[in-house]
Amino acid sequence: MIKTFIGLVLGLLPLNLLAQAYWQQEVNYTIQVTLNDQQHTLTATEEIEYTNHSPDQLSFIYFHLWPNAYQNRQTALGKQLLQQNKSDFFFAAPDQRGYITGLDFKINGQLVKVEPDPKHLDICKLLLPAPLLPNQSITITTPFTVKLPNSFSRLGHLGQSYQITQWFPKPAVYDRQGWHPMPYLNQGEFYSEYGKFDVSITLPDNYIMGATGVLQNPEEQARMDSLATATANKTTFSTDLSFPASVSRTKTLRFVQDNIHDFAWFADKRFNVLKSAVILPRSGQTVTTWLLFLNKDAATWVNSLKDINQAVKYYSEWVGEYPYAHATAVDGALSAGSGMEYPMVTVTDPEAIIHEVGHNWFYGILGSNEREYAWMDEGINSYYEFRLNELENPDYSQFEPIVKNKKIRKVFGLENIHANNLNLLLYQMVGSRSLSQPVQLPAAAYTNTNYGAIVYLKTGMLFKYLAAYLGQEKFDGAMHAYYQKWQFRHPYPADLQTVLEQESGEKLDWFFKNLIQTTSPVDAAIKNVTSINNQWQVTVQNKASFPFPVPVAAVDAQGNILEQQWVGPLVHDEQVIFKNANQAVKIVIDPDQVLPEINRSNNQVKLNQPFPAQEKLRLQFLAGIEQPDRKQLYYLPVIGANTQDKFMLGLAIYNSSLIQKKVNYVLMPMYSFNQNQLNGTGTINLNILPRKNMGSTLFSFQVARFEKFKKYEPSLTFNLARTSVYSPDQQLRFSSTHVSTPIQLPLNNPDVNFEYNFAYTIPSVQYRISSKNAIKRISAQAVIDVLVVNRNSTTASTPVLGKLTLEYDRQYRPGKWLQSRFFAGKFFGDRPVGLGYDQFRLGLSGSQDYKKETIFLDRSQRSSSLTAFIHQTDNQDGAFKNYLPVYADRWLTSVNLLMDLPISPLSWYGDAGLASVSASSIQTKSGNNFYYGIGFAVKGGKLLQFYFPVVGSNYQNGLPTSFKDFTRNIRFTLNVSAYNPFRFLTNTLK
Numbered sequence: 008m009i010k011t012f013i014g015l016v017l018g019l020l021p022l023n024l025l026a027q028a029y030w031q032q033e034v035n036y037t038i039q040v041t042l043n044d045q046q047h048t049l050t051a052t053e054e055i056e057y058t059n060h061s062p063d064q065l066s067f068i069y070f071h072l073w074p075n076a077y078q079n080r081q082t083a084l085g086k087q088l089l090q091q092n093k094s095d096f097f098f099a100a101p102d103q104r105g106y107i108t109g110l111d112f113k114i115n116g117q118l119v120k121v122e123p124d125p126k127h128l129d130i131c132k133l134l135l136p137a138p139l140l141p142n143q144s145i146t147i148t149t150p151f152t153v154k155l156p157n158s159f160s161r162l163g164h165l166g167q168s169y170q171i172t173q174w175f176p177k178p179a180v181y182d183r184q185g186w187h188p189m190p191y192l193n194q195g196e197f198y199s200e201y202g203k204f205d206v207s208i209t210l211p212d213n214y215i216m217g218a219t220g221v222l223q224n225p226e227e228q229a230r231m232d233s234l235a236t237a238t239a240n241k242t243t244f245s246t247d248l249s250f251p252a253s254v255s256r257t258k259t260l261r262f263v264q265d266n267i268h269d270f271a272w273f274a275d276k277r278f279n280v281l282k283s284a285v286i287l288p289r290s291g292q293t294v295t296t297w298l299l300f301l302n303k304d305a306a307t308w309v310n311s312l313k314d315i316n317q318a319v320k321y322y323s324e325w326v327g328e329y330p331y332a333h334a335t336a337v338d339g340a341l342s343a344g345s346g347m348e349y350p351m352v353t354v355t356d357p358e359a360i361i362h363e364v365g366h367n368w369f370y371g372i373l374g375s376n377e378r379e380y381a382w383m384d385e386g387i388n389s390y391y392e393f394r395l396n397e398l399e400n401p402d403y404s405q406f407e408p409i410v411k412n413k414k415i416r417k418v419f420g421l422e423n424i425h426a427n428n429l430n431l432l433l434y435q436m437v438g439s440r441s442l443s444q445p446v447q448l449p450a451a452a453y454t455n456t457n458y459g460a461i462v463y464l465k466t467g468m469l470f471k472y473l474a475a476y477l478g479q480e481k482f483d484g485a486m487h488a489y490y491q492k493w494q495f496r497h498p499y500p501a502d503l504q505t506v507l508e509q510e511s512g513e514k515l516d517w518f519f520k521n522l523i524q525t526t527s528p529v530d531a532a533i534k535n536v537t538s539i540n541n542q543w544q545v546t547v548q549n550k551a552s553f554p555f556p557v558p559v560a561a562v563d564a565q566g567n568i569l570e571q572q573w574v575g576p577l578v579h580d581e582q583v584i585f586k587n588a589n590q591a592v593k594i595v596i597d598p599d600q601v602l603p604e605i606n607r608s609n610n611q612v613k614l615n616q617p618f619p620a621q622e623k624l625r626l627q628f629l630a631g632i633e634q635p636d637r638k639q640l641y642y643l644p645v646i647g648a649n650t651q652d653k654f655m656l657g658l659a660i661y662n663s664s665l666i667q668k669k670v671n672y673v674l675m676p677m678y679s680f681n682q683n684q685l686n687g688t689g690t691i692n693l694n695i696l697p698r699k700n701m702g703s704t705l706f707s708f709q710v711a712r713f714e715k716f717k718k719y720e721p722s723l724t725f726n727l728a729r730t731s732v733y734s735p736d737q738q739l740r741f742s743s744t745h746v747s748t749p750i751q752l753p754l755n756n757p758d759v760n761f762e763y764n765f766a767y768t769i770p771s772v773q774y775r776i777s778s779k780n781a782i783k784r785i786s787a788q789a790v791i792d793v794l795v796v797n798r799n800s801t802t803a804s805t806p807v808l809g810k811l812t813l814e815y816d817r818q819y820r821p822g823k824w825l826q827s828r829f830f831a832g833k834f835f836g837d838r839p840v841g842l843g844y845d846q847f848r849l850g851l852s853g854s855q856d857y858k859k860e861t862i863f864l865d866r867s868q869r870s871s872s873l874t875a876f877i878h879q880t881d882n883q884d885g886a887f888k889n890y891l892p893v894y895a896d897r898w899l900t901s902v903n904l905l906m907d908l909p910i911s912p913l914s915w916y917g918d919a920g921l922a923s924v925s926a927s928s929i930q931t932k933s934g935n936n937f938y939y940g941i942g943f944a945v946k947g948g949k950l951l952q953f954y955f956p957v958v959g960s961n962y963q964n965g966l967p968t969s970f971k972d973f974t975r976n977i978r979f980t981l982n983v984s985a986y987n988p989f990r991f992l993t994n995t996l997k
Contacts, residue, residue, distance in 0.1 A: 030183075033058040033060060033201065035205075036053065036055055036203070036204045036206070038054075038204070038205070041210070042208070042274065047155045047164050049152065051151055051175065052148070053147075053150075056145075058143070059139045059143055060142065064138040066135055067132050068179075069130065070132070070179065071176070071178075071188070072110070072128070072129045073162070073173040073177070073191040074107035075106050076192075077096075077160075080097055082127070082191075083127055084096075084192060087192050087193055088159070090732065092780065092781045098820065099159070104156050105162065107151055107153050109150050111149055111150055112149045113148050113149065114133070114135060114136060114145050114146070115145055119135070120133075127190040130188045130190060133147070155171075158170070161173060163340070170340060171272045172271040180200055189378050195377075195381075195451045196378060197377055198375075199269050200268055203265040204262070204267060204270045205262075206218075207260070208272060209257055209259040212257060213276050215234065216273065217299045217352050219264060219269065219350045219351045220267075221331075222262055223261040227258070227260055231282070234278075235282035238279040246302060250276060264350070264351065267350040267351070268371075268374055271350075273337045273339055273352070275299075277302070280297065281312055283297075296319060296334050297334070297336070298315065299336070300337075311336070315334060315360050318365055321391075321394075321395050322365055322391060326368050327368070327494060329368075334351060334352075334364055346362065348363050350371045361395055362388060365392055365395075368490070369388040370388075373489070373496075374495065377450065378450055379450075380499070380500055381450040381462045382446045382461075382462050382523070383498070385463050385466070386467055390471055393430065393471060394471075403426055404427075405429065406429040410424065419629070419630065419632075420632075421631075423636075427468065427600040429632070430468050431468050432665065432666075433464055434461060434603065435633075436666055436667075438526070438528060438605045439605050440694075441694075442996055443526045445461075445524055446522070446524070450462070451732075452732060453732065454732050456995075456996050456997070472601040472602060475599065482511070484510055485506060485507045488510045489506040493506075503519075517553060521553040527551060527552050528551065528604065528606075529604055530551050530604060531548065531557040531610070533545060533559075534547065534548040536594055536619065538614075542586050543591065544583075545594050546580055546582050547574050549575070550609075554576035554577055555576055556575040556576045557573070557577050557596060557602065558571055558572070558598070558601070559573075559583055559597075560594070561593075562592065562593050562595050564590075569590060570585050570586075570587050572585070592613065593614055594612050594614065595635070596609075596610040608638070622636055622638050623637055625638065627639045627640065627641050627664075629641065630665055633666045641663075642658055643658070644657075645659050645675060648864070649713065649862075649864050651682070652682050653681030654680055655678060655679050656678055656680075658676065659673060659674070661673040665992070669695075670693055671691075671694070672689070673989070675687050687711070688709070688712075691707070692707045693706040702725075702727055702729070704724070704725055704726070705722075705723070705724040705726070706723055707721070707722045708720070708721050717746070718746045718747075718858075718859045720742055720744045721742065722743075723742075724738060735776050735785075736776070736997075737774075737776045738773075738775045739772075739774050740771075740773040740775075742773070743769070745768045746858070746859055747766040749764055750765045751763075763842075765843040767794065767796045768795045769792050769858060770792075770795070771790065773790045773791075774789050775787070782817060783818070784816040785816075786814045787812070788812045789810070790808075791807065791808070791809050792807070793807050793808075794808060794847050794857075796841070804838070806837045806844075806847065808839075809832065810831070812829070823907040823908075823909060825904070825907070826906070827903070828886060829900075829901075829903075830884060830900060830902075831900040832898060832900070833897070833899075834896060834897060838896045845894065848895055849894065849899040850893070850894050851893035851920055852880060852886075852887040852890045852892075853880035853882060853883055853884060853886060853887070854883035854884040855876060855894070856875075861881040861883075861984075862984075863875040865878075876890075880979075884901075885918075886901060886918070887918045888940055888954035888978060889918065889942065889959040889960070889976065889978075891959075891960055893924070895924050896924060897925060899920065901918060901920030901921075904918070913944065916940075916954065919938070921935060921937055922938065938960040941957055941958045942954055950981070951979065952980045953978070954979065955977055
C-alpha cells in the first residue's frame with residue numbers, strides 16, 4: 008500500500024523534478040605571488056577552499072599543474088606543437104622552457120599524498136586523507152614556484168613583458184559526467200570550476216598591469232587614471248620598444264572577483280593606457296573598459312577603443328548583461344593565435360578585440376567545456392562577432408582585408424561577392440576536398456586548418472543560418488533564456504538545444520544532430536518552376552541526406568527580394584507558391600547565402616528564359632570564388648621549353664580553383680613553334696566524397712603529348728580516411744599507363760636509322776603511406792608495374808617490376824635537415840629483354856621515366872649539358888646523385904643520405920648501392936656490383952637542386968682527373984610538380 012501511494016505521488020510530479028538536480032563544485036582561491044623579473048620566476052602561496060556540491064563522496068581531486076607542459080618535449084603540448092609544424096619549442100634551450108616546482112600540498116593543515124599522472128607531467132591526483140562528503144568543504148594549501156618559459160604558447164615572457172596565464176595549481180572540473188583532467192594544449196582550451204579569487208601580486212613599482220578582477224589599491228587606481236589621461240592626450244607615439252630598468256621599490260596589487268573560473272594577469276613597464284566606460288543597455292550599470300598597449304601599432308589600438316565598448320554593449324543587449332565592473336584588452340606577446348580570453352581580461356591583437364572580449368560571455372559566464380566542445384564558445388562567439396561588425400560594415404567578413412582592395416575585387420570578379428559567401432569559403436574549400444570535420448569534436452582532433460574553418464567560421468555561419476530561420480527576435484529571446492539559465496554554470500550541447508527548442512517551439516535535431524555532429528553537406532536545388540494564374544510555383548529539392556530548412560526568394564532585375572519564404576525542414580521535394588512576384592526575373596535559393604552549401608550551382612532559375620538554369624559564363628584569370636549567378640572558367644598563360652619542342656606557349660584552362668568541383672578538369676594546350684605542332688596535357692577528374700569520413704575516391708584520366716611521345720592514363724585513387732590528425736596519410740592507386748614513343752633502330756648503313764613507334768602499356772598498383780610533423784617526415788611507397796609491350800615481335804616477355812621506397816627525414820637543428828632513403832627494386836618472372844625494353848630497367852642514377860611523369864629539358868638527349876638521365880635526374884630508383892650508366896635487369900638496391908651542413912647553404916650527400924645485371928646494351932659489366940658516390944648539393948627550394956660529385960664510382964679511380972671531368976659530372980633536378988597549384992592548395996588545407 009505504501010509503495011502504491013508513493014508511486015501515485017511520483018506519477019503526479021513533473022518529470023524534471025524527478026531528474027537529478029543540477030549541481031557544480033565551488034572553488035575559492037587566495038593567492039599571494041611575487042614576480043622576479045630578473046630570473047623570470049613566480050614565487051607564490053595558494054589557499055583553496057574546495058566545496059563538494061555533488062551527491063558523491065570524493066576520495067581524490069585531480070589537479071592541473073599546467074606550467075609543467077613547458078618542461079620538456081614529451082609533454083602533450085610539446086607533441087602538439089610539432090604536429091602543428093612548430094619546432095621552436097622542440098629546439099628551445101633548457102633555460103627557455105618552464106615548469107612548476109616547490110609544491111607541498113596540505114589539506115586542512117595535514118600533508119597529503121600526491122600521485123603523479125602516469126602520462127602527463129601537468130596533471131596530478133591529490134589522495135584525500137578522508138572522503139569528502141557531499142556539501143562538505145576542505146582547505147587545500149601549497150607553496151609553488153613557476154619558472155616562466157619563453158613565449159611558446161600562452162604562459163610566458165618576452166624579455167620583461169609577462170603574460171601570466173594557466174599558472175597556478177588548479178583543481179580539474181568534477182561534474183555530472185565525472186572528472187575532467189586535461190593536459191595543457193596549444194590548440195584546445197579549458198574547463199574550470201567557478202568561485203571567488205583573491206589574488207595579491209608583488210612586482211617592481213614601475214610595472215603596469217592588466218588582470219582579472221577588481222583592483223583594490225586606491226593609489227594604483229589613481230596611477231592608472233593618470234596614465235590613461237596622459238595617453239589620451241598623446242598625438243604621436245614613440246617607436247621605442249626598449250624596456251626601462253625596473254625600480255628597486257616593489258608594490259603589491261590586490262585583485263578580487265567572484266563568479267569567475269580563472270585568473271590571468273599581464274605586466275609590462277611600457278604599456279600605454281586608455282580608459283573608457285559603457286552604460287549597459289538594460290540596467291544602466293556602468294562598465295569601465297581599459298586598453299593596455301605598446302607603442303607598436305598604437306594608432307590602431309587607439310581606434311580600437313570603440314571595439315571593446317561596442318562588444319560590452321551589444322553582447323549585453325543580445326545575450327545578457329555583463330556582470331563585472333571592468334573589461335580589459337591587453338597587447339601581449341602571445342604565441343597561441345591572435346588572442347586569448349580570460350575572465351574580464353584578454354590578451355589580443357587589436358583586430359581581434361571584439362571576438363576576445365566576447366568570450367567573457369561564451370567561456371567566461373557560460374562556462375562550457377572548451378576542450379571537448381570548442382564550438383560552444385568559439386563558434387557561437389564568432390556569430391556575434393560577425394553580427395557586431397556588420398552593424399558598421401554590412402560587407403564585413405573574415406576575408407575582408409584580402410578582398411577590400413578594389414583592384415583585387417575587379418581582377419578576381421568579386422565586386423558583388425556576398426560577405427556570407429566569404430565567411431563560408433574556407434569551409435567550402437576543405438569540404439569540397441573531403442577534408443572537412445564535424446563541428447562537434449574535441450579541439451585537439453582538428454587539423455590546423457579545420458580549427459579555424461569549422462570551429463570558428465562554419466559554426467559562426469551555422470548560427471547565423473539558425474537565427475535567420477527562427478527569426479532574429481525569437482533567436483535573441485532564446486539566447487537570453489540560455490544565458491539566464493546557464494550563467495556561471497557548465498552547459499553541455501544538449502542543454503543549449505533544450506533551451507532553444509523550448510523558447511522557439513521548434514524541434515532542432517536537424518541542426519544539433521546533423522549540422523553540428525556530422526560532415527554531411529547540405530544541398531538544395533530548384534527542381535522545377537511553373538507559372539500558374541500569375542503565380543510562380545516552385546519545387547525545391549533536398550539533395551542532402553537529412554532534412555533542413557531552405558529560404559527561397561523571388562528576385563527582381565535589380566536584385567531586390569520581392570518575396571521570400573522558408574521551406575521545411577525539407578525532407579524530399581516541397582512546393583512553394585509566390586503570389587506577389589509579378590516583377591520577378593529569377594527564383595533564388597538562399598539569397599543571403601546563409602546555407603552552409605558547397606555546391607551553389609543549382610540555386611537559381613531565370614524566369615521566362617529559354618535556358619532558365621544556365622548562368623552566364625565568365626572567363627576568370629587565375630582563380631576565383633564560386634558564385635551562384637555565374638559559371639566561371641579559369642585561365643592562366645603558361646610557357647614551356649625542351650630541346651625537342653623548343654619554346655612553347657600555351658594556356659591552362661580549368662573549371663575549379665579554390666573550391667574543387669565534383670567533376671573538374673585542366674586543359675593545357677601548348678604550341679611548339681619549332682615543331683609547328685600542338686602539344687600539351689589534359690586531366691579530367693571525378694571526385695567521390697564520403698558523407699562521414701575524411702577520405703575520397705578519385706577517377707582520373709590524363710593525356711599528354713611532348714617530345715614525340717604520347718601518353719594516356721586512366722587511374723583510380725583511394726585517399727583513405729584518417730582516424731585522427733595524428734594518423735598517417737594513406738593512398739592506394741590503380742592505373743594503366745599507355746605510352747607510344749618513337750625509337751631509333753640502326754640499320755646496316757651506319758648513317759641511316761629506322762624510326763619505330765614503340766608502344767607499351769603499364770598496369771600499375773601503388774600504395775603510399777606518409778606522416779610528418781615539424782621535425783620529421785616519414786614515408787613508404789610500394790609499386791608493382793606490369794610491363795606490357797604492344798605489337799612486340801622480338802619477345803613475348805611481360806616483366807613484373809616491384810619497387811619499395813622508404814624515406815625518413817629529420818630536422819636536426821632549426822632549418823637543417825638530414826634526409827635518408829632506402830630503395831629496393833626487383834624484376835619478377837621475365838627479365839626486360841628485347842627491343843625497347845632497355846628503358847624499363849632499374850636505373851642506379853635515377854629512373855628512365857618510362858611512365859613519362861617527370862618534365863625533362865632534354866629527353867631526346869640532344870644537349871651536351873642538359874641531357875636527360877645523364878645531367879638531369881628525377882631522383883627515383885637508385886637516386887644516385889653521381890651519374891653512372893648502370894641499369895639493372897635483375898635487382899637494384901640503394902641507400903641515399905643528404906645532410907644540410909650546419910653553417911653553410913650547402914648540403915652533403917652520400918649514396919651507396921648494389922645492382923645485379925645479367926647483360927646490357929647500356930653496360931657490358933655483368934654480375935652483382937657495388938657502387939658509391941659522395942658530393943655536395945645546392946638547393947634552390949623544392950624546384951631546383953644541383954649536385955657536385957666529389958668522389959665516387961663514376962670517376963675512373965674514384966676522383967675526378969681534371970676540373971673538366973668534375974664539371975661534366977654536375978647534375979640537377981627540376982621538380983616542376985612541386986609547384987602544382989592544385990596539389991599545393993590541397994596539401995596546405997590538410
